[in-house]
Amino acid sequence: MASVLYFVSDLHFGGDGDLRHCDFTDEFIAFLRGLAEKGEDAELIIAGDTFGFWETTTVKGTAKLDKIIADHQAIFDQLRRTGETVAITLMVGNHDYDLACDPGFAPKLAAYNIRLDTAISLSRPVAGRTVWIEHGQQSDAFNASPDYGNLYALPVGYFITETVVAGASRLSTFGRGNWLKDIRSVATEQIPDWILSNYFYREMSWVIRAVATVFLLLLAFTLLALAGEGLRVAGIINDNFVINNPLFRSLGFVGNILHVIIVFNMVILFFMLVVAVPGVVVLHDLKSTLRRFQITGSEVSSAAVHSNQAYVERARTVFAEHPDVAVYLFGHTHDAFLEREPDGRVIANLGTWLKILHRVPVRFGYLPGVYYPTFRLNYFRIHGEDGQVVVSYVEAPKTPASELTWQQKLVIIGKKPPPPKPIAARTVVETRAP
Numbered sequence: 001m002a003s004v005l006y007f008v009s010d011l012h013f014g015g016d017g018d019l020r021h022c023d024f025t026d027e028f029i030a031f032l033r034g035l036a037e038k039g040e041d042a043e044l045i046i047a048g049d050t051f052g053f054w055e056t057t058t059v060k061g062t063a064k065l066d067k068i069i070a071d072h073q074a075i076f077d078q079l080r081r082t083g084e085t086v087a088i089t090l091m092v093g094n095h096d097y098d099l100a101c102d103p104g105f106a107p108k109l110a111a112y113n114i115r116l117d118t119a120i121s122l123s124r125p126v127a128g129r130t131v132w133i134e135h136g137q138q139s140d141a142f143n144a145s146p147d148y149g150n151l152y153a154l155p156v157g158y159f160i161t162e163t164v165v166a167g168a169s170r171l172s173t174f175g176r177g178n179w180l181k182d183i184r185s186v187a188t189e190q191i192p193d194w195i196l197s198n199y200f201y202r203e204m205s206w207v208i209r210a211v212a213t214v215f216l217l218l219l220a221f222t223l224l225a226l227a228g229e230g231l232r233v234a235g236i237i238n239d240n241f242v243i244n245n246p247l248f249r250s251l252g253f254v255g256n257i258l259h260v261i262i263v264f265n266m267v268i269l270f271f272m273l274v275v276a277v278p279g280v281v282v283l284h285d286l287k288s289t290l291r292r293f294q295i296t297g298s299e300v301s302s303a304a305v306h307s308n309q310a311y312v313e314r315a316r317t318v319f320a321e322h323p324d325v326a327v328y329l330f331g332h333t334h335d336a337f338l339e340r341e342p343d344g345r346v347i348a349n350l351g352t353w354l355k356i357l358h359r360v361p362v363r364f365g366y367l368p369g370v371y372y373p374t375f376r377l378n379y380f381r382i383h384g385e386d387g388q389v390v391v392s393y394v395e396a397p398k399t400p401a402s403e404l405t406w407q408q409k410l411v412i413i414g415k416k417p418p419p420p421k422p423i424a425a426r427t428v429v430e431t432r433a434p
Contacts, residue, residue, distance in 0.1 A: 048093025083113020
């Protein structure tokens with residue numbers, strides 16, 4: 001066994017349309033080249049979802065891998081060179097589940113010095129303890145195969161990915177901006193909101209967007225004005241001081257324009273509220289239907305919405321059943337973190353090299369949120385040192401290209417997503433088992 005272990009996960013090479021493009025080709029090649037140059041007795045474990053087989057719909061079987069290799073030849077050439085001195089082990093994730101079902105993939109990967117291991121869990125000894133590695137899909141009800149190794153035992157996540165994600169990528173070039181290609185960079189439960197955001201800021205007619213922007217910016221004030229008008233009509237107050245206020249009168253012509261805009265907004269809002277009454281009834285019935293099908297609501301497991309709790313519970317089960325395990329690693333959720341249990345053992349998520357889109361609320365008004373692009377390219381390194389297990393964490397900085405429209409930049413001016421959960425550069429685990 002190697003004395004030094006390196007881990008990455010969720011590279012997601014491949015897919016239809018623009019999903020074939022890799023944003024981090026240079027960075028990943030540099031990482032692989034660096035491993036080869038270290039001269040260590042090392043193993044690199046890629047913990048699943050290396051390939052976007054679910055997103056590749058134009059070819060079938062092992063031809064999917066051939067297509068992906070052709071689209072990312074520079075990366076695979078470097079994998080072959082690095083694999084001459086560093087052992088490279090590839091695990092199976094849900095997006096490349098085909099790897100566990102067809103033995104024809106193994107020799108194709110071996111040609112690039114990549115050893116395919118289709119076991120659902122792997123373990124490696126380090127300093128007298130054990131490192132446990134899983135992709136994590138079996139803890140996710142929407143993406144777990146009910147009969148692992150059976151090509152036709154596909155979870156709900158497969159059909160969503162093949163239809164929605166691959167389909168969106170094929171259609172992405174028809175938009176005013178090529179934003180649909182980033183659909184796999186946003187959490188599944190946020191996709192409807194993300195589509196609404198991009199429709200508003202990119203696809204909507206500029207005339208409609210201009211009117212809607214004014215309406216949404218002044219929505220809170222309009223609600224107050226509409227409430228005031230209702231009180232005036234009911235005879236509770238003598239005048240609607242929200243719209244007939246001294247400030248508007250003092251502004252002269254500008255005040256008159258603002259007064260007209262508010263009154264116009266009130267009319268629009270009134271009819272929206274009238275329409276909303278039957279709309280609420282229909283929405284309630286729709287939500288009830290979705291809950292029956294376990295697509296939304298309280299019946300959906302926390303794993304299905306990418307909460308980490310299901311994976312933490314899985315790690316604790318492994319710890320209880322295998323007292324020698326010091327570190328539990330997984331991927332799948334794209335949310336890199338490292339937590340230390342009370343007994344000192346470590347649970348860590350390996351994150352992703354994909355672009356990650358974070359929702360940022362706007363500065364003012366009720367405009368749709370903006371999805372801000374970020375990267376968190378990273379790897380974990382584990383080795384034994386002075387009788388202890390040392391977990392190191394390294395990030396490769398990468399700034400995404402500017403993708404936001406001027407309006408998106410304006411409405412979130414000065415705002416960015418909160419920083420990701422910090423991960424210590426070095427974490428030491430005692431070798432004494434609990």
